[in-house]
Amino acid sequence: MNLYDRIPNNVNLSEDKKLQRALEKWLPNYIDWWREMGPDGFQEKDVWLRTAVDVGSEGWAHFDYVKMPDYRWGIFLEPPVPDAKVGFGDNCGKPVYQEVPGEFRNALRRIIVTQGDTEPASVEQQRQLGKTCPSLYDMRNLFQVNVEEGRHLWAMVYLLHGYFGRDGRDEADALLERRSGNPDKPRILEAFNQPCDDWLNFFAFTMFTDRDGKYQLSALAESGFEPLARTCQFMLTEEAHHMFVGDTGLGRVVRRTAQLMKEGNVRELGGIPLEIIQKYINFWFSYSLDLFGGEISSNSADFFAAGLKGRYKEQDQYTDHSAANDQFTMMVVEDGQLKPREVPLRNALNEVLRTEYVKDCEKGLARWNKVLHSAGMAERLYLPNPRFHRHVGEYAGHYFDIHGSLISKEQFEQHKAEWLPTIQDREYVRSLMHPVTEPGKIANWIAPPAAGIKGKPFEFEYVRL
Numbered sequence: 001m002n003l004y005d006r007i008p009n010n011v012n013l014s015e016d017k018k019l020q021r022a023l024e025k026w027l028p029n030y031i032d033w034w035r036e037m038g039p040d041g042f043q044e045k046d047v048w049l050r051t052a053v054d055v056g057s058e059g060w061a062h063f064d065y066v067k068m069p070d071y072r073w074g075i076f077l078e079p080p081v082p083d084a085k086v087g088f089g090d091n092c093g094k095p096v097y098q099e100v101p102g103e104f105r106n107a108l109r110r111i112i113v114t115q116g117d118t119e120p121a122s123v124e125q126q127r128q129l130g131k132t133c134p135s136l137y138d139m140r141n142l143f144q145v146n147v148e149e150g151r152h153l154w155a156m157v158y159l160l161h162g163y164f165g166r167d168g169r170d171e172a173d174a175l176l177e178r179r180s181g182n183p184d185k186p187r188i189l190e191a192f193n194q195p196c197d198d199w200l201n202f203f204a205f206t207m208f209t210d211r212d213g214k215y216q217l218s219a220l221a222e223s224g225f226e227p228l229a230r231t232c233q234f235m236l237t238e239e240a241h242h243m244f245v246g247d248t249g250l251g252r253v254v255r256r257t258a259q260l261m262k263e264g265n266v267r268e269l270g271g272i273p274l275e276i277i278q279k280y281i282n283f284w285f286s287y288s289l290d291l292f293g294g295e296i297s298s299n300s301a302d303f304f305a306a307g308l309k310g311r312y313k314e315q316d317q318y319t320d321h322s323a324a325n326d327q328f329t330m331m332v333v334e335d336g337q338l339k340p341r342e343v344p345l346r347n348a349l350n351e352v353l354r355t356e357y358v359k360d361c362e363k364g365l366a367r368w369n370k371v372l373h374s375a376g377m378a379e380r381l382y383l384p385n386p387r388f389h390r391h392v393g394e395y396a397g398h399y400f401d402i403h404g405s406l407i408s409k410e411q412f413e414q415h416k417a418e419w420l421p422t423i424q425d426r427e428y429v430r431s432l433m434h435p436v437t438e439p440g441k442i443a444n445w446i447a448p449p450a451a452g453i454k455g456k457p458f459e460f461e462y463v464r465l
């Protein structure tokens with residue numbers, strides 16, 4: 001580990017002068033971007049943050065107060081496995097690639113740029129949230145997520161600079177030029193142009209959208225392009241905390257809402273009614289499903305064949321790593337009706353990955369419903385059908401109700417306000433967002449966490465204001 005270099009790294013950056021120079025040139029632009037688009041109003045505050053200092057599963061992070069612009073963003077890859085082999089596809093069993101296979105150069109660059117673009121985008125989406133935090137604990141978690149998304153950007157920029165020459169450097173520059181929600185230079189994926197301007201949005205985003213990241217990174221963590229695999233493996237270590245923030249954050253909102261339901265009218269008591277929570281789930285879940293790409297995709301087939309992007313836990317869950325002969329049946333819209341269609345499995349791998357993601361999301365719903373159950377409530381939260389409210393793939397351009405039945409555009413418009421947050425819902429949620437910054441205090445609309453961070457109590461001064 002070279003922790004004290006200008007750019008901390010474990011890739012012997014000082015031995016590759018050309019790459020080191022290129023990244024050191026990118027560094028001040030990154031810092032400018034962070035100062036302009038990072039958390040607004042808190043850049044000079046001491047925040048109790050973890051910083052990656054090692055890649056081992058034990059003790060990989062150091063916790064201390066740091067001002068965010070001084071955060072030590074670095075390039076960390078998991079150590080290589082000796083004699084690693086491509087784990088799937090047509091080249092299964094051959095040595096892993098240390099360089100980008102020529103015919104996949106453009107496609108792979110696109111994958112890395114698209115992943116890379118999401119990282120700064122989420123920081124931009126969340127940059128005003130510090131001002132309305134429900135507690136110092138939550139504020140610290142927000143900033144932790146933000147600085148780590150910044151490091152994930154570094155991870156992707158390292159690959160672009162290191163393996164894609166001139167175009168890679170141009171793409172790395174462009175990652176700092178696009179802006180979330182800006183009509184002239186938007187971020188690449190739609191979920192990352194949606195405003196994330198209240199804490200219910202933030203928790204739903206980290207629950208559902210960061211979880212998409214987990215599945216994309218997991219599929220790439222077994223890539224036959226070894227530098228990509230090792231980069232993504234380490235990113236997953238950090239990503240786990242982001243989903244924890246979303247999962248427990250929404251769980252705490254549900255817990256508080258259940259308490260207030262017993263006391264009377266949730267709205268009058270200043271809480272968030274379950275039906276609004278449900279609408280936020282519907283919104284972020286459906287946008288996050290789009291991130292997996294089309295249900296039927298020749299790209300996914302090509303990537304799998306080349307050994308570049310596999311399935312979730314390809315090595316652990318599957319024995320047939322060629323997936324060449326199987327079929328997959330999915331529902332598609334044909335002649336105005338939903339009908340089953342059989343496609344070669346390799347063309348359905350986006351859908352296969354999406355299905356794994358949905359299963360994972362369901363576990364979160366089960367946890368929140370347990371909270372409702374223990375509070376003696378009969379109401380339950382649920383995931384909408386994956387066809388609902390889609391903008392990418394087979395179901396885009398058609399209309400489905402929350403259960404996945406095909407309906408007309410008029411019917412959709414008629415019921416939309418029952419399924420998706422309305423302007424009034426959003427305004428109501430925003431009206432609750434007053435900052436609570438006294439250590440140990442918590443906003444009225446959310447329950448405190450079960451425990452603090454890294455053995456510190458909830459009352460700890462996680463941010464010195």
Ligand SMILES: [Fe+2]
Pocket residue numbers: 119148149152213239
């Ligand atoms: Fe990330």
Ligand SMILES: [Fe+2]
Pocket residue numbers: 149210213239242
């Ligand atoms: Fe994340």
